[in-house]
Amino acid sequence: MRCFVAARPDPATRERLGRLASELQQRTPGGRRLRDELLHLTLAFIGELPQAQAHRASQAMQCLPVTPFDWRLDRVGYFEKAQIVWIAGAAREVAALAQRVRAELCTLDLPCDPRPFIAHVSLLRDVARSAAGRSPDRCAVSGPIEPIVWRIDRVELLVSERQPELGLRYRALHELD
Helix, strand or coil: CEEEEEECCCHHHHHHHHHHHHHHHHHCCCCEECCHHHCCEEEEEEEECCHHHHHHHHHHHHHCCCCCEEEEEEEEEEECCCCEEEEECCCHHHHHHHHHHHHHHHHCCCCCCCCCCCCCEEEEECCCCCCCCCCCCHHHHCEEEEEEEEEECCCEEEEEEEECCCEEEEEEHHHHC
């Protein structure tokens, strides 16, 4: 099972993020918009886990106390190497939550990606460079935006599944039982 720990937006926030992704897609030809149900904040990427370890991690994440907080998403940007357009905001509380999640995974002797945490939500993928080899127009995909406030109040262990008829799906492990 390919696993990661994430926060998923409530329906209203997911809809606002989806509308923004659609607007950005119109300004960045060729980019693939993530479906609304795939929008999330990755707090720790784990990778492949045997089922028993995945269930243990899922239970730990369901029990991890999360003091609710509002994450103010107010800027978009572009990861050139990954070809991803993202949205983010000040990340003090988000970074602290990611640190707690990673610490909990360590207590369970579960691996997670050691790279530094970068708080963001991917909106578009495969945003290729232009034929001239330049990045997308920076004005089209970076800068401040009208803020979207996301109330984060829980985390989940998500499983990434690729299904032939549906494509990529992320589902909470506890929903698969």
